[in-house]
Amino acid sequence: MTNARSYVLAAGGTGGHMVPAAALAAELASRGHHVALVSDDRGVRFPGLFEDVETHVLPAGRLGGGPLGYLRAGRNVLAGRSMALRLYKELKPAAVIGFGGYPALPSLLAAFRAGIPTVIHEQNAVLGRVNRFVAGRVKAIATSYDQVERMKPGWTAKTHLVGNPVREAVLRLRERPYPALDEDGIFRVLVTGGSQGATVLSQVVPDGLALLPVHFRRRLQVTHQARIEDIDSVRAKYQAHEIPADLATYIADMPEALAWAHVVIARAGASTIAELTAAGRPAILVPLPSATDDHQTANAREITKAGGARTIPQRAFTAAELAKQIQKLGLDTQGLENAAVRARSCGRPHAASDLADLVESIHAPTAPIAIRRKAIQGRLAHA
Template sequence: MTVNQRPRHFVLAAGGTGGHMVPAAALAAELTRRGHRVALVSDERGVRFPGLFEGIQTHVLPAGRFTGGPLGWAKATRSMWRGRMMARELYRTFKPAAVIGFGGYPALPALLAAFANRIPTAVHEQNAVLGRVNRLVARRVDAIATSSEPTERLASGLLAKTHLVGNPVREAVLALRARPYPLLEEDGIFRVLVTGGSQGASILSQVVPDGLAMLPVTFRRRLQVTHQARIEDIDAVRAQYAEHHIPAELATYLPDMPEQLAWAHLVIARAGASTIAELTAAGRPAILVPLPGATDDHQTVNAREITRAGGARTIRQGDFTAVELAKQMQKLGLDPAALQNAAGRARSCGRPNAASDLADLVESLDAPVSRLPVGRPSKPKVQFA
């Protein structure tokens, strides 16, 4: 075992949504496979995220969101300070070789503690727009890993330490690259996967059943739908599909997402970073409806590459009606050759080595852990803006 291959400890810090947790879990799996030990820092949602971090040491640190005016900012600052102190205590025993942030406010205390203890740091940006927390710490971290090129809101002065690696996905999703696009015969079953990501999407529940009902009867009879819906929407959506006589399986969460992707001929989805990464890893054509309220409109930017490549069609939420969906479905679904071509174009946008490349970058941060200071910690120098 060479010096660079020796086992080390790494802390991964991520917000509790799927967009942050999935790539963190993929990196954790790759680092563990290489013989390293990994700890996760997140919020209550993150450490309980199903199916991602079994066997990984997890920690919940307090972290506030800087919203709500002066009172909210003061409360968030106190939470961040407490989280930073707790992270420093963790580092005294765990002794990480590096701390890697994946965005979201729960990642911030861990990074602030790493700065204070002079531990090497990196951030990974899943979206095509650099997120708020990653922008906040970008000048202080040792490396910035991005998922797309270009990445908006990334200062040109930071490009020297920026590395394009892609957005890691679970190995089960990556394995779909070796499987062919599912056979689609002109009169065979047409499988549709509808997903709003880990948070669900009510607009998909409101529009998709009626849009599918508008398809020509010969096409509609071929449909088989799996639809992930919010718990408050699921009964109404189930009733809509039943009314339209469209076979549909409904769930609030899809633990078998890789298998759902494997058999899907078409995906109707939001344009979150993990969704785009999985579509391009597996090579699945999509109709994308970016979340209009996403910070910096990042979902619209996320969808650009796969849409320009011809692997997806993007519809603004304001234009996403049953009529428009039926129109786009017919353009895609009535020509099996065109749909398979779109699948190939989606696949061409994938970066299948993302987890390995990110792990290489993380290992390259290796440096002896500094002697941790004793006594009262100094005030962090990060400016909240």
């Protein structure tokens, strides 16, 4: 490829940042470009995402902890920026793309200092703190939702709706039909709290499923991802309720787990929503109440409004409420299939490709206009 370039992706260490970064890395690599990842220790070791990508760990400070904490964070950010500047002299990146999270900050500050074009991608429906801090200086802002809170009006001209990239294996689920559910067939429930698990799901879900009528409860098959400190007690609950359940602290093949499920009970993290809408799976969502700026509640709005999910605030997430919602879903086969279609309608399957187009276009002043026009004309239609 004669116009092959080098790109640096900078992302925080959680799955919400790393999964879309990995999807973009794969897309850019497929176009013949060289891609390097800059993150923290967690990010570069994220299982199954970056085995074929050059990775670098830079120091980054997380704000907090009083005056000493801020001072320590500032020193780490400056040290990370210096290391990134040295790295850029070697890699000569055509652009630096930030995916949020504190580990992305030093790389973006170094790009500003070196005059390297920058793009940020926001996975959530609320602009995150690091992205908010740098948004005024970057050349383009890519968003996952049509409406994103904490965006300033002055940024509209450089903002582009692309969606939240997911792994190719998840995208392929769009080609597979929703699993048939006979009246007396097995009802398959996937429970996942994201890459870190969720204790509240482990506390409530087994007891909620146990409240279902006996004829329904006997049809259940559960796959439940739980935190390591919760897994033994969760297993004991399912056994006491005589509900068949497979438990794991990490689901290695999440695409296959999604393909298997009739309904998903989950948090409302950005990657979770992107995968649910890519695959077309109905969900019961319990947003994390402590999420910064309550962004998980904002993430859940689109799919819930479309009818592809039901959102229950954590304060109202009780065993009785869960049983009521599951029974409504499970006893209406046609309604469940309709919810799957509505969840799928919120997906943006071209997100990785459109984000890569935007990244490649950042060198040509008029090219981003074409990206925006493409979105308006339906390139990002929920196919």
